[in-house]
Amino acid sequence: MTFQAAESRSAELRAELNQYAHEYYVQDQPSVEDFVYDKKYQELVEIETEYPDLITPESPTQRVGGKVLEGFEKVVHDIPLYSLNDVFSKEELITFDERVKKAVGHPVSYCVELKIDGLSISLKYENGVFVQGATRGDGSVGENITENLKTVKSIPIRLKEPLSIEVRGECYMPKSSFVKLNQQREEEGKEVFANPRNAAAGSLRQLDTRIAAKRNLSTFLYTLADFGPLESTTQDHALNEMARLGFRTNPEHRVCETIEEVWEYIENFHETRDQLPYEIDGIVIKVNEFSLQDDLGFTVKAPRWATAYKFPPEEAQTTLLDIDWT
Numbered sequence: 259m260t261f262q263a264a265e266s267r268s269a270e271l272r273a274e275l276n277q278y279a280h281e282y283y284v285q286d287q288p289s290v291e292d293f294v295y296d297k298k299y300q301e302l303v304e305i306e307t308e309y310p311d312l313i314t315p316e317s318p319t320q321r322v323g324g325k326v327l328e329g330f331e332k333v334v335h336d337i338p339l340y341s342l343n344d345v346f347s348k349e350e351l352i353t354f355d356e357r358v359k360k361a362v363g364h365p366v367s368y369c370v371e372l373k374i375d376g377l378s379i380s381l382k383y384e385n386g387v388f389v390q391g392a393t394r395g396d397g398s399v400g401e402n403i404t405e406n407l408k409t410v411k412s413i414p415i416r417l418k419e420p421l422s423i424e425v426r427g428e429c430y431m432p433k434s435s436f437v438k439l440n441q442q443r444e445e446e447g448k449e450v451f452a453n454p455r456n457a458a459a460g461s462l463r464q465l466d467t468r469i470a471a472k473r474n475l476s477t478f479l480y481t482l483a484d485f486g487p488l489e490s491t492t493q494d495h496a497l498n499e500m501a502r503l504g505f506r507t508n509p510e511h512r513v514c515e516t517i518e519e520v521w522e523y524i525e526n527f528h529e530t531r532d533q534l535p536y537e538i539d540g541i542v543i544k545v546n547e548f549s550l551q552d553d554l555g556f557t558v559k560a561p562r563w564a565t566a567y568k569f570p571p572e573e574a575q576t577t578l579l580d581i582d583w584t
């Protein structure tokens with residue numbers, strides 16, 4: 259194949275394969291069978307092997323890792339990653355709502371989201387290209403895990419628009435991957451992970467990026483930290499914008515007009531969370547309007563405009579091994 263032919267064919271394959279990967283890993287709606295993807299992927303590998311100069315950062319072949327890092331550099335977060343004040347009962351939730359209404363002087367609508375039990379991450383993009391991924395750390399200083407996060411297939415390497423923004427969310431391991439990983443580790447006589455959160459954290463702490471690449475990690479993004487030119491005025495709109503740009507966001511987010519509606523949402527997911535393919539440890543309730551969030555502000559460590567309703571630790575939790583994940 260001539261260089262010109264290889265150049266145009268590899269660009270075509272890259273675009274096609276990245277679209278397939280977006281449908282599969284971000285939208286959970288694959289449009290082609292795996293063998294179609296694999297065949298085109300193999301064709302791209304052959305072209306890139308013959309012409310390595312044609313390899314680009316967003317080529318799907320770069321998602322498999324291969325670097326062994328010396329260590330993780332520190333990253334200072336321009337915008338701190340705040341933690342959440344927790345509530346553990348309906349009464350405490352109502353107190354939170356009363357305090358918010360008192361502070362802003364009128365009832366507010368809430369954006370409610372499942373509280374994904376994973377590892378907080380921050381993703382930076384410059385002109386639409388993924389340039390840095392970091393752990394939350396202590397909220398001000400985290401670790402640079404860009405190379406490991408590049409292997410997480412649901413994290414876009416290039417956004418749908420050339421924007422310079424920063425987003426935050428959760429990197430997690432699906433329950434089915436957690437069960438398979440622990441079975442494999444048991445067979446290899448290795449120590450098993452206590453829960454999917456620890457498994458995700460352990461995977462992202464690997465210095466050999468090929469290991470992270472094999473752990474089938476995923477993400478749900480939920481905070482637009484640096485909006486860049488985006489103009490969302492509510493949390494609900496920001497979630498929709500992040501999805502439009504190519505990020506994976508959780509489909510269960512809802513706007514509730516009253517705290518009663520919030521409570522119904524909480525009760526529903528408290529009952530049904532075992533059926534979710536990922537672990538949650540509660541529900542996050544956020545004042546939906548960003549202008550009201552600005553009015554409410556922050557305490558030293560947490561926003562006054564949000565709270566996390568935490569589910570009681572499940573004693574009789576159906577063990578993950580008892581559920582047929584196939």
Ligand SMILES: NC(=O)c1cnc(OC2CCCC2)nc1N
Nearest residue numbers: 340371372373374428480542564
């Ligand atoms: N684990 C989650 O799913 C989750 C965590 N945190 C937040 O929001 C915090 C972030 C900064 C103030 C509110 N939302 C979430 N969905």
